Amino acid sequence: MRRILALGAAVVATLGALTTASTAQVPRTPDGWVGTWAAAPATGVADTPQGYPNYSIRNVVHTSTAGAKARIRLSNAFGTTPLVFGHVTIALAAGPGTPRAAAGTMRPLTFGGQPSVVVPAGAEVQSDPAQLRVPADADLLVTTFVPSPSGPVTYHPSAAQTSFFTRNGDFAAEESGTSFTEQTTSWHYLTEVDVEGTAPGAIVAFGDSITDGTGSTLGANHRWPDLLSDRLHGTYGVLNAGIGGNRLLLDVPGSPYGRNALARFADDVLSVGGVRTLIVFEGINDIQQDPHQTDPALLISAQRQLIAQAKAHGIRVLGGTVTPFKGWRAYTEPLEQTRQALNQFIRTGGAYDGVIDFDAAIRDPADPHAMLPAYDSGDHLHPNDAGYQKMAAAVDLSRL
Numbered sequence: 001m002r003r004i005l006a007l008g009a010a011v012v013a014t015l016g017a018l019t020t021a022s023t024a025q026v027p028r029t030p031d032g033w034v035g036t037w038a039a040a041p042a043t044g045v046a047d048t049p050q051g052y053p054n055y056s057i058r059n060v061v062h063t064s065t066a067g068a069k070a071r072i073r074l075s076n077a078f079g080t081t082p083l084v085f086g087h088v089t090i091a092l093a094a095g096p097g098t099p100r101a102a103a104g105t106m107r108p109l110t111f112g113g114q115p116s117v118v119v120p121a122g123a124e125v126q127s128d129p130a131q132l133r134v135p136a137d138a139d140l141l142v143t144t145f146v147p148s149p150s151g152p153v154t155y156h157p158s159a160a161q162t163s164f165f166t167r168n169g170d171f172a173a174e175e176s177g178t179s180f181t182e183q184t185t186s187w188h189y190l191t192e193v194d195v196e197g198t199a200p201g202a203i204v205a206f207g208d209s210i211t212d213g214t215g216s217t218l219g220a221n222h223r224w225p226d227l228l229s230d231r232l233h234g235t236y237g238v239l240n241a242g243i244g245g246n247r248l249l250l251d252v253p254g255s256p257y258g259r260n261a262l263a264r265f266a267d268d269v270l271s272v273g274g275v276r277t278l279i280v281f282e283g284i285n286d287i288q289q290d291p292h293q294t295d296p297a298l299l300i301s302a303q304r305q306l307i308a309q310a311k312a313h314g315i316r317v318l319g320g321t322v323t324p325f326k327g328w329r330a331y332t333e334p335l336e337q338t339r340q341a342l343n344q345f346i347r348t349g350g351a352y353d354g355v356i357d358f359d360a361a362i363r364d365p366a367d368p369h370a371m372l373p374a375y376d377s378g379d380h381l382h383p384n385d386a387g388y389q390k391m392a393a394a395v396d397l398s399r400l
Contacts, residue, residue: 033071034274035202036063036134037193038239039159040267042246042258044078044152045188051083051150052188056172057165058099058143058180059190062221064229064238065202066136067195072109074117074144075124075191077267081151083119085111085144085189087172090130093139097219099164099177101141106175107132121151124191134195136234142190143172156187157256158244160213160223163187185218192239194273201276202237203228203400204269206261206306208285210323211242215377215384222385227392236276236400241268247285248302249293257285265306270313277400278310279356281320287338288330288381296341300349303342307351318399319352321359323391326370327380336369354399361394362387 039061070090076083088109091101107130111117119125134140147170164180165188171179205211205225213223229238243264245257258264261282269278280303286293293299303319310317321343325331347355362383364372371380375387383391 032196033194034065034197034199034237035192035239035272036065036067036136036195036237037061037140038204038241038272039156039187039191040241040243040258040264041075041077041154041191042156042243043256045155048153049151051153052146053149054147054169055165055167056143056145056170056180057188058141058163058177059187060093060099060161060163061140061142061187061190061193062161062226063134063136063138063140063193063195064232065195065197065199065234065236067134067197068131069129069196070132070134070140071127071129071194072142072190073124073126073192074119074189075154076119076121077124078154079119079121079151081121083150084116084146084148085119086116086147087145087170088127089143089172090132091141091175092132092134093141096139097162099141099180101175101177103175105132106173108173129196137230140193142193144189145170145172153188155189156243158209158212158214159185159187160216160218161185161187162219192272199234199236199274201274202239202272203277203279204239204241204272204275205279205281206265206269207242207281207320208246209242209244210284210382211240211281212244213242213388214244215379215382216388217385220385222388224388224391227389228395231392231395231397237274239272245285245289246282247289248282248299249286250291252289262302262305265309269310275313275315277316277318279318279320280306281358283322283342284325284339284381287322287335288325288328290330292330292335294334294338296338296345299338299342300345303345304351316353318354318356319346320356321346323358323383324363324369324371325381326367331380354396356395358391358394361390
């Protein structure tokens with residue numbers, strides 16, 4: 001499980017689609033807090049032995065549900081030394097694709113009442129709540145300033161979103177954003193934003209690059225979980241726990257693909273805010289990456305473990321069928337047979353509380369082993385925006 005620190009002052013001072021009837025039957029989370037955005041930390045940034053000292057990083061993130069207060073989590077999961085956050089802020093963005101904050105929305109964040117916090121290696125921290133009216137379907141700016149060397153930087157490599165930074169000091173509270181002249185398509189340190197609102201819970205999409213949004217338009221929030229959130233109109237939080245290249249069974253040392261799904265499950269699903277429903281959509285990388293996993297029984301066993309652990313925490317679990325990959329560089333008929341066997345389990349094995357047939361949604365009727373060209377980003381593995389829209393439309397909202 002994540003090591004979430006409750007740091008006291010003495011320590012930190014050193015530094016439309018759903019009906020009203022259906023939602024009315026579901027109570028709010030016990031404390032009223034629910035995740036509105038999340039990203040799974042994948043690894044530490046290569047070649048950052050000193051971290052990013054004197055950097056201010058303005059992460060741009062997109063909300064799914066609304067609230068009157070906000071809090072965040074910051075991670076040093078892949079760090080090797082203590083990490084100091086000297087100044088952290090949250091604000092509404094003035095518009096899409098900008099580091100400028102909406103006037104009057106900049107809020108300082110504290111940790112145990114203090115403006116700075118120390119995060120040990122391998123740990124994370126949760127901020128105190130800040131009074132900020134957070135809309136659904138809006139961009140937030142979460143800015144961190146790290147004053148001193150820290151070691152490898154924990155990050156989410158492929159954000160499909162442009163964020164901003166400066167190497168020139170503490171600009172965390174700068175409303176204009178003019179100092180943030182450099183750009184990144186990764187999220188650094190930030191793993192979750194929660195809101196205190198009326199949503200009865202959150203849906204977590206747990207997967208790989210197809211959940212992470214590879215092939216979607218940069219900055220458009222066209223990953224399939226975003227498009228699912230659009231259908232829900234803020235009724236639930238929708239949290240993206242996809243990592244590009246992630247596998248069910250194996251880690252890839254030195255890669256940005258994250259820990260295997262079983263290893264990261266407690267951190268990226270069981271520990272996030274107010275999880276109600278989990279969507280499991282993993283397996284294609286075990287099949288197509290080298291070394292290839294050709295025994296579907298092992299993949300099925302791993303999925304059964306995810307289901308069991310989620311249900312032990314009272315979480316409903318839906319299974320997403322693995323999408324076609326004919327035409328991708330690793331495709332072979334024996335690997336396709338493994339995919340078909342895994343999908344057969346997902347559809348008919350009875351282990352899931354419901355099935356989302358992503359495969360049927362985007363495959364080519366004339367060649368079911370391949371993606372329909374209209375939904376293909378061009379590499380024959382990752383969908384484009386239209387394909388992600390079709391995947392989101394395949395989710396039966398009544399099962400959430």
